[in-house]
Amino acid sequence: MDFNLMVEISPLLIKAAWITIDISVRSLFFGFFVACGLVFLQSFRFAPIRWFARGYISVIRGTPYFVQLLLVFYGGPSIGFRLDPITCGVFVGAFNIGAYMSEAIRGSIESVDSGQAEAARSLGFGRAQTLVSIVLPQAAALMIRSVGVLAIVVVKNSSLVSIISVVELTYQAQRLIGSTYKPLEIFTLTALIYIIIVYAVMGIIELAYRRAMRYTTL
Amino acid sequence: MEFDFTPVITYFPTLLQGLGVGLLVALVVAFMSIVGGLLVAVISVYVNKVVSWPLRFFIWLFMTTPLLLQLYFLYFGLGEWILIPAILVGILGLGFHYMAYNADIFIATIKAVSGGQYEASRSLGFGHIATIFYIIVPQALIRSIPQLGNNMILMVKDTSVLSAIGVAELVYASQYAISVTFRPFEFFIVIAVMYYVVNIFMELGQAWLERMTAYRR
């Protein structure tokens, strides 16, 4: 292993890592709202709205993220929808992970025993209040775990934005491999950075969630 | 703004060929990642720490870093030593990636088979290895089907990423057609539909397989 080279190239990789972090964090952030929206739509009594949400989730989950990205970036302009590469990465990333996240949220809510909601309703709680103060706190642990898993997916998905020439971590790594012919050193360093990002993002999610739960339970 | 799908029809055979290549790759990768994942899982559960620790490290490494990075590493790393076709690099890269995911599942399901099963088999006179082979592994496989199905559905979608290293699958096949027809929107929509159809069939297959094996769990 050529450690001098690793020291030499690390500023380049760290700079690229910020793009990866930026895309991942923004995708997760907006994705969370997409997910909440989808969960909300699925609670409608009017069936076509529920069908729309189900259909959206099914199509997003049934097609590759990579194809979605290419469709929006290359196909978007022909219907007048033009985005710069990074924004496109965040946009597709958020709408993609939102579908997965809505399933994770719904799953964790459904895992709470229905007797809990019945008990709350029998005490006179409204539907929304039951959800916020009784069901969500109990679903929290499972929700954190499944959203944490999705955080890994988002960070890994962001690597595909390199294909639309965003100089994020994987793109930079590929360029460096091509110019230095030292794949092992560069892979090791890049992998290390990805691992740090993944664990940092998972940690932030857990912290944010714990903080949020403090308010919802009251 | 009007759509024109006639170029897609003209190039449809090319797309079908790309789909065929992608599915063929997926088939080989499915075989490799299931058999390999099972082997890795059995070794990491039953063989001593010196062997199992590095294996678990590689499972974790493959699961926390992006597929594309692994593909580049393999493509350029192997390229230093030997000249191998992109499709082989794609199969190996995707294969190792999902081998790690499958091994992760198998480790959990192998551990979930109760100790009583092991004892019952040993008390009949089966040896340690025969017990793993006849009793533990079949039960772990059956319990793994739902998650294994999910992984394989993800894997088929990930064959699209192989276009980045030049494997002539569906996305790659469309590149040339798009570059001469300037119809990216239409092509990518059709490609998405094709993936969606494949996905639906895989989900049906998964549900069928789960039903077929439910009574053996």
Next chain:
Amino acid sequence: MSTENQTDTPDTPMVEIRDVYKRFGDLEVLKGINLTVNRGKIISIIGPSGSGKSTLLRSVNHLEVIEKGSIFLEGVQVNRPDLKGLAFERHINHIRQNMGMVFQHFNLFPHLSTIDNVTLAPRKLKGMEAKAAREWGMELLNRVGLAEKADVFPNWLSGGQKQRVAIARALAMKPKVMLFDEATSALDPELVEEVNLVMRSLAEEHMTMLIVTHEMGFARDVSDWAMFMDGGVVVEECAPQKLFSNPDQERTRNFLKKHLQG
């Protein structure tokens, strides 16, 4: 060693347990156990939970490794401290093929049909042909009254049916001795009798049996010799008629007072 009631067969005893010790960490569970089981005899071992009776039975099958002493099956030593690795593996596999073990929680293989549960061992370990194995398996299932369940999977069976299949599975290798480890303890009361019936029929065929049980009535009826264990030692052993009605030891009496119901 108390062999006075078992001298009617002059040849080597089927199972011989000599001065066996076993500990789990700091806890000594077997403190010098001796027992001789002659051919065709049925021995019941009773005692409170934690008395070491199950550990003793499992030691005979080498599912527990004893620290001191020796166990013999027809004069062949089961525990062989001198054998290591693959040599011991081969030895113990051969020994176990001659013993049938029945577990409290059945441990049927859920991925195999009933008949395959029974015939797996003869097919894979004795190389029996599929057709012959099926005939043999059907004969055994017939004996436990479950021939019509041959192609059903274990999850569809009741607890009693599962245990009867488990007995058929243990019989499939034509064992010289059957070991029953609380075979009816996990069953609902109404399912106990069907398993006891199968065990009784084995007794009538003079199968050598070592039974760990909570069923005092059954033990008294079926066994030739009964043994009461407590705290890792044999407190008392004698003919079952005497043990269950007029035991010598105070500890035995106290235990029976709590557990004997008819």
